[in-house]
Amino acid sequence: MKLIDSHCHLDDFYNNGELEAVLARANGAMVEHLVVIGTSSRDLEINHRLAENFTSIDYTVGVHPLYHGDPIPDFGPYFTASKPPVAIGEIGLDYHSLPPDSRDEVIAAQKKLFVSQLQIAKKCDLPVALHSREAFDDTFALVEESGIDGDRILFHCYGYGTEEMRTINEFGAWVSFSGTITYKNSQALRGALSIVEKDRLLIETDCPYLAPVPYRGKKNEPSFLMHTARFIEEFFTDECGDILGKIFANTVRFFRLKIQ
Numbered sequence: 001m002k003l004i005d006s007h008c009h010l011d012d013f014y015n016n017g018e019l020e021a022v023l024a025r026a027n028g029a030m031v032e033h034l035v036v037i038g039t040s041s042r043d044l045e046i047n048h049r050l051a052e053n054f055t056s057i058d059y060t061v062g063v064h065p066l067y068h069g070d071p072i073p074d075f076g077p078y079f080t081a082s083k084p085p086v087a088i089g090e091i092g093l094d095y096h097s098l099p100p101d102s103r104d105e106v107i108a109a110q111k112k113l114f115v116s117q118l119q120i121a122k123k124c125d126l127p128v129a130l131h132s133r134e135a136f137d138d139t140f141a142l143v144e145e146s147g148i149d150g151d152r153i154l155f156h157c158y159g160y161g162t163e164e165m166r167t168i169n170e171f172g173a174w175v176s177f178s179g180t181i182t183y184k185n186s187q188a189l190r191g192a193l194s195i196v197e198k199d200r201l202l203i204e205t206d207c208p209y210l211a212p213v214p215y216r217g218k219k220n221e222p223s224f225l226m227h228t229a230r231f232i233e234e235f236f237t238d239e240c241g242d243i244l245g246k247i248f249a250n251t252v253r254f255f256r257l258k259i260q
């Protein structure tokens with residue numbers, strides 16, 4: 001078994017001096033490669049430096065919808081760096097905890113930020129790691145309007161049901177499941193997983209958040225990806241084929257990673 005953590009945040013481990021230990025544990029748990037995801041100017045340079053320093057790390061650049069008050073940093077120098085980003089992300093819409101007194105303004109600001117970054121992705125011909133929470137219809141509408149091909153779009157940390165999965169399948173986009181798939185109350189997610197296009201399925205930790213069972217509630221890290229991987233392997237146990245091998249190859253294909 002070999003795994004790729006398709007969505008993780010390592011800046012916290014880096015800042016606490018825990019990075020080497022975390023990467024060693026990941027390696028010991030079959031996680032051969034990691035895609036570190038940008039959220040804002042706060043982690044932009046750290047992520048780039050991590051990718052420059054470790055062959056096992058690639059990175060993305062983007063501003064998360066929760067940082068809708070931020071200007072978009074100048075990604076230009078990164079695109080021409082010796083190790084350029086492999087995607088734009090995480091970008092999208094998050095309507096989970098909108099402030100009641102400025103709901104419309106925040107939605108408008110998130111949409112503006114999202115659309116600008118979709119345009120960057122299109123212009124640079126980079127895939128997109130989407131963050132979409134309680135905002136499926138608006139997310140999907142803006143992605144469609146952008147004209148970006150479904151093949152270049154990844155719904156990270158999938159949190160919707162079967163109906164949305166059907167829409168995604170039809171559009172030809174990719175889907176990544178996190179440790180939330182292992183949670184007892186995630187029946188709707190498992191319903192969606194059962195109809196996922198297996199050629200477009202990825203897995204991730206989204207660490208330091210959302211640790212899978214049996215570490216739920218603890219600080220998540222890439223080595224825990226194995227528990228999500230095992231869960232998915234068992235979930236598809238009746239179907240023949242090497243699902244984890246497929247997921248590994250899918251991840252390489254989506255991000256166009258230069259690894260075997």
Ligand SMILES: [Zn+2]
Pocket residue numbers: 007009037090206
């Ligand atoms: Zn994330």
